[in-house]
Amino acid sequence: MDGVAPNAVAAVSEARQWDRLMQMAALGAIPGDGVNRACLTDLDRQARRLLLGWGTALGLAPSVDALGNLFLRHEGTEAGAAPVLTGSHMDTQPNGGRFDGIWGVIAGLEAIQALREAGISTRRPVELVAWTNEEGGRFAPGCMGSMAYAGFKPADTWDGVTDNEGLSFGEELRKHLALEADIPRRGLGVVDGPAPFAYVEAHIEQGPRLEAEGLDIGVVEGIQGSRWFVVEIAGKTDHAGTTPLSLRKDAVQDMLRAVSALNALMADPTDVLRFTVGRIEVHPNTSNSVADRVRFTIDFRHPDKDVLLTRGDAIARVVTEAMTTCTATVTERFHALPATFDPMVPAAVEAAAKAQGLSTLRMPSGAFHDAQFMVPVCPTGMLFVPCRGGVSHHPSEYSEPGQLAAGTRVLAAVLAELANR
């Protein structure tokens, strides 16, 4: 190995990777250097064809599964050896950037290309994957492709989920697969076949820590747990000019009390806990009517399972007790316990980075990733590169070409190392 990885690392091309990222960014470009490329759209299919073109030109074997997860396979030397899987997703948030997700796919391709250009054969195959619908921006929830691959949910779970135009995920997926009928079909992950040997995902940090501390590579040890709730408050609509405040059931005012009480519940002097009310919908939402309905979301995350369970379980009670005149229902929409990665991949990432003279930080991932669902399937890990201001899910999302290339060099070394185990 000692003589192998350095050649692959040296073959990683910063310029080629950047050029590919910019070609991808043109598909769904929006003002301010942003990208809006929802899954299962024509833009998504154009991006996938672009990737397919690059991969097949290298001699990689393409395939697609029942969820539309797209694979490009670099063969190993040992028949039947479980592959090392790397990749991420190609869809973006509606007001997204040029690096979230797509860099992990392009980095995987670049790393495999570097292996091949360096003339390196590996014992195990290396497979590149582009997961379907990680963002959940068009069809909620996200991570459908990886969840189905990992057998976390049946493949038809989301068939009835509709987008803003009323189109269903099931129908859009069938249409999508028909349009990619020329690509060989493969079985669905561990539902239809054996598990990979390992999964490695490269991603921008989507947080401010690496940049703030001037570090090169985040060695991700796990993904914090998340619990998502929807709170619906029901009151009564009234004329804003005539109804005395004492007779109102004002859903906006009780929403205010609920969020204030939740702020107290979620207080954390260590600043590790993440609590966000990011979406609020008011009905009828007119300036001269008292609101009879408010719906708001809670996004609560923590790396410690006990905190996640104790405080998360208290949310419904705290909201209910905060009501003065309205009634509230609290529905949990998503519950993912913290995921801890097997030490194997993080150790490989850390070793490769250090061997290349890069500085590292062991950290949890604050954001959600497809890697979350791979944890029960095989040894899993992620590597992060810094992003400017910690910003993601926004057109201004940015990582420097050199930062991205450094991450890809680490990924190439990790893939070479794992694929020879």
Added chain:
Amino acid sequence: MDGVAPNAVAAVSEARQWDRLMQMAALGAIPGDGVNRACLTDLDRQARRLLLGWGTALGLAPSVDALGNLFLRHEGTEAGAAPVLTGSHMDTQPNGGRFDGIWGVIAGLEAIQALREAGISTRRPVELVAWTNEEGGRFAPGCMGSMAYAGFKPADTWDGVTDNEGLSFGEELRKHLALEADIPRRGLGVVDGPAPFAYVEAHIEQGPRLEAEGLDIGVVEGIQGSRWFVVEIAGKTDHAGTTPLSLRKDAVQDMLRAVSALNALMADPTDVLRFTVGRIEVHPNTSNSVADRVRFTIDFRHPDKDVLLTRGDAIARVVTEAMTTCTATVTERFHALPATFDPMVPAAVEAAAKAQGLSTLRMPSGAFHDAQFMVPVCPTGMLFVPCRGGVSHHPSEYSEPGQLAAGTRVLAAVLAELANR
């Protein structure tokens, strides 16, 4: 007078008035007993033709002015005497009810019909008016017809205002007037002629007080003042999972603080003050993003000018001081000082109600009305009848036939009394 009004009062027909209201409610009927009849539409014109048919059958003289305000005149005995004007509006909110506005028009017609059927001649003419676009639901703002009549704004002020389909008020008004070219044209209110002797408007309360206190008639002494503001809070969007709370500029959280501080500013143990945050818009409004922008409205009303000025002027400072990490801009969109009615008409309403054995409450109007703009023109007043649960601007808006008839009997007596002064 003693022998005159009782005959007119007795001639008011509860059944005929109710039947006419239900015929009107059929024009623009929506589910749940509601009505959607926007101004200057075919439905509006059908309603006006229905009214014209009833009025001309009685021998009333129709006319229409440059704003489309529609009049039906009952002649007096003294040539040139200033008329007593009564009426309201025929347009509704998009999800409106069967009584707001239209009852004041039908009540005026019923009262005039009762005068005539009782064989009562009055010294002054009595004119019925249906004001154009009181609600402002199709073309904002409301009260265009009465504002132009009163000379508050020039007649062409709103020509460029467009509805949701891009049609302009000016063009729709010209089309409307052409379709009513068979109706004699009159000058525009006090812009083109003398002022009326008095204006009396009958209306459902649109609030809960009369019903809650079991009273028959609201003697309206004025219309409370209103100040409307828009607050825009600017922060920074961030990933909900990755960004420590200490590094956020969360516009939702600062909105919370602003509304809490405004609640304190607007506290009123007497429960006279009306403060409403009815509209909130969050950007990007996704569950896993920290909001970078929140826009919310303030509807603040009070019958006391000093309170309206002192507390209203403090809003911008209170909002600004509530910001912790974001910035806020506060824009005042509307400012109407309280209108106080000349005591003449309220006294007449109160006396007529008491003479009929009805219970009364002197009160301000919480809602806005065309009467607001008549205050500088002539002695003005309103009478309210209870409405169920205080609900208006909703299909469930309801007043009982008997409650409405009681109001019309008071109106008939008031018109007879004022028209003989």
